[in-house]
Amino acid sequence: MSAQSTPDPGIPGETGTTSSRRGTTAKGHRRKPPTGRRRALTATVWTAAGIVVLGGTGAGYVYFKLNDNLKTVDINQALGTDRPVKVDNGSENILVLGSDSRSGGNKKLGGGADDGSARSDTAMIVHVYEGHKKASVVSIPRDTLVDRPECTDAQGGAHRAAHNVMFNESYGTGGAACAVKTVESITGLRMDHYLEVDFSGFQKLIDDLGGVQVTTTRAIHDPNSHLNLGAGTHTLDGQQALGLVRTRHGVGDGSDLGRIQLQQAFVKALVNQVRQVGLFTSPKKLYDLADTATKAVTTDSDLGSVNSLVSFAGGLKGIGASQMRMVTMPVQYDTADANRVVVDESKAKQVWNALKADLPIPASATEGTATGEAKDVVNSS
Template identity: 40%
Template sequence: MNSNPMYMEYVDDADPEPAPRRGWRILGWVCIGMSAIMVVGSLTAYGLYRKAFGNISHEDVNAQLGPDRPQKLNKALNILLLGSDTRSGANARYGRRMTNEPPRSDTIILLHLSPGGGQAMGISFPRDLMVRMPSCKGQDGRVWPAESRAQINSAFTKGGAACVIKTIESLSNIRIDHFMQVDFNGFKAITNAVGGVPVCLPKAVNDPKSKLRLSAGRHTIKGETALAYVRVRHGLGDGSDLDRIKRQQKFMGALADKALSAGVLSNPKKLLDLMNAVTKSLTTDDELKPQVMMDIAREMQGMSSGKLRFVTVPSGPDPLDPNRVALSPAAQPFFAAVRNDRTMPEKPKAGSQPIPPSQVRVRVFNGSGIDGQASRVADDLESQGFQVTVGGNAPSLTSATRVLYGAGADQHAKTLAGLIPSKPQPAARNGGTPGIVDLVIGRDWTNLKSAGGGIPKQQGEIRANDDICKET
């Protein structure tokens, strides 16, 4: 379809008590890491691991979606990741009293891969988000009427993955391309295959419902322990779903970072174990075939975990119900940035070897006279991958933005100057710090051109290579 989603499963309370619908769910975020791992690994492993690809289940959602879809504006790829709380089959152990209840999707994530594969962003939609839901057709042919106000996680119950796609597309106008699904047991196998995932607990936890028992500090967890960690809600944090989303984002980032940087993808046995763990529990749309995964892999070659970002869709308390969430005014500009992300990773000009932003250390000084300007520019620079500190106010106001450099940073200064629309000529700074580029913001400052990401830094975003103990 050129628009399909991925759904995976998480967990509510595992009996013996009746399991409330809002209980503990497993991390749907794992599918973001798994999608990156699958497509990157498939490039070199398709021939050797052909059998593993045969384990994947497929679902056709085209007939449910129909022709009235958002227009695709660029070559970015958008994959919808869903978590289903089904208790069928082996998953019944995580809530047997819910075996006959229709499933919901309480983990909804849009994975956006920038054109050319230079960066990726996972966008989480809270399960309690109140939205306008379009008319949906279920797999049984039943047509569900549109609703002016509904909780987003009920879309999956009514019309499965196709209804979630229609709902997300209708509120964001972003074309969705593919989907996947991983269940509880697949999640445990994945964490085992990568040798465990590092986590950091701010305090000790002993939660009888999720059965999570860990001391404060750093741990590497896998299997049932990892499952308990992503299920727990009230044992850690403030007990809110948004707090748990942040913890899940960190976990998924650490998982992707482990797979991408710890030799998993370059070790044939580890990769085979990982792919078997993924594919045995994976469902995708009909069009996400191994060859398509290989094509995506070619686009993503060279993407580091530092280019993998995680955010929650801009939202706040629902004015009609404080226990629910509604999109904030910042949501539509954010969706527009995702829709219009046309920026390809920059290619070096012939005969040149430009310094990448990740190797450029910048100090930002405010010479514009506008309060907070240095901090805002620093955030923009950081979102482009620069190493940034805020130097405070410049000694005096200046009309023109300047780029100054210390010893050995002349080429680094060129990288920064190339992203400034006014095209300042870098100059050596007397007494400048060796290896450091100083950016003095002038009154002519407008914005920063993109170095390849296309989507500005979002409040509270997490990167896969962040310190797992970093406060967010």
């Protein structure tokens, strides 16, 4: 991708919606299919930021229109100074979350009642190495049992610590700030930035891109996520893409871990797709993509302007799918509850130590851990 400035297309396009962040409690390994609540994706706000670069910022109305789309959370103020020390080695850590919302456009997409609940459906730590030529991405299973630290949300509300609770409850309890606090507590890594995307924003983003091409190595049929794909190459529209990254009963062992493997494969396909956008799109389409992307994301306050987001995304433009290593945080199935997983502490320590030192994640860190058995079901084309 390359940053480029495009003229004001003259047709701002008031498309897209913003959605509140709501969610569901995750189901786990070998669980019966959920009857109502659905899963969302974060895959990938990183790519959404890249679209802002491709769309350009322009001047005058276009700039202010895109700038006004952005939603921000002041993570630094909420968390204060009780955080891991920033390692000054040229690397960056970005927590990317996908929110599972139960209201607005997300209620229609996700089904179920507008019940006031909220969960982070997908969590990925993106570690960008010094020089910004490669990255490691570590997915955190939502069903992981963790000790949630005491935290303060962005509105100043205090939340007590909790023992042995699901990871995604941290977002449901105290929003973005508590999610970041929990991730930093688990990993010992400071999150330099926070990015979030929601249900409806993701679906519209894929549609605006013209779909994303993937290849399925075998058929995937899951009525719970409304997905029906035969083996072969497909260009997925927004609804199909959402179904793919939500499905867990159509592949593997039916766990969240298998769904993560599908999400990681889709993210790579999406990154490849976005890197080609500037080659064939008109200024109007580029503007529409940037408009959708900025409406879809919530960022930390340091990225809370188009200029900041463009600068950040520009630093990622050299990283394609082949320069990304994607793994799942080392976990094992909980012996007391097959619907949950627990952190494999010794192997997870290898991951966090490697990232802290800005080194590649060793292969030994993920050997012998729970996988979900959905690897290579989906490949980018």
